[in-house]
Amino acid sequence: MKTALIAPDTAPDFDAARFRDVLGRFCSGITIVTASLDGHxxxxxxxxxxxxxxxxxxxxxxxxxxxRSYPTIREAGRFAVSILAEDQAELATAFAHSGGDKFAGVRWRHEVTGAPVLDGTAGHVECELVEEYPIGDHLLVVGRVVALAGHPDAAxxxxxxxxxxxxxxxxxQA
Known part of the structure; x- marks a missing residue:
């Protein structure tokens, strides 16, 4: 049975600040999604x-x-997701901003997909892009995993x- 949904922008008395505050209480990991296209x-x-x-x-x-970064990832059709380690907050901040050379001074390598895999992370997953779905002001991107590695000593x-x-x-450690 399909349930009708009310989008946040049409919900009565929706408070975006409260939405951010409440959802901000959900702790999550941080990743950096990367791709390479024609050397870029x-x-x-x-x-x-x-x-x-x-x-x-x-x-x-x-x-x-x-x-501004995702169109290149889409066109490349392959991407890597680097799961950041606890000492990589500066890296997360650098890749969160638009423009500039985000890879300046960053150690990385190419592996299976050709997408940049960042060094010093807790792990990484390399994928082929399968599908994307427009949902609200975001795209939900699905990738098929073709390679991965974890680094057990990294928090x-x-x-x-x-x-x-x-x-x-x-x-x-498990």
Missing amino acids: LTGLTCQSFTSLSLDPPLVAFAVGVTS PLLFFRGSFGALSAGLE
Whole structure:
């Protein structure tokens, strides 16, 4: 049974500031999505990243429709998602801004897809773009995982209520 949804911009008395405040209480990891197209490197910081399916292996991320970096990622058709480590807050901030050379001074390498994989991260996932869905002021992008690696000694960079943090205290390796 399909349920009718009320979009936030049409909901009665919708308060965008309250929406941000409440959703900001959800702690998430931070990623940087990167691609390479004809030698041009691009990337963007992304908080909205998730695993989507095990069979087939799919991940998804959300990006604003006004992103200046995403069109290159779309055209490349392949991308890498680097899961940032707790000491990479400056990197997250640098890739969150438009313009400039985001890769200046950043150590990275090409692996399976040709997309830049950032060094020193907690892990990475390389994908082929499968589909994108326009949803509100964002696009939901789905990628099929073709390669991945985790780095067990790295603790993740977290984002909570507009600030970066770490989970390193009390972490036990599996």
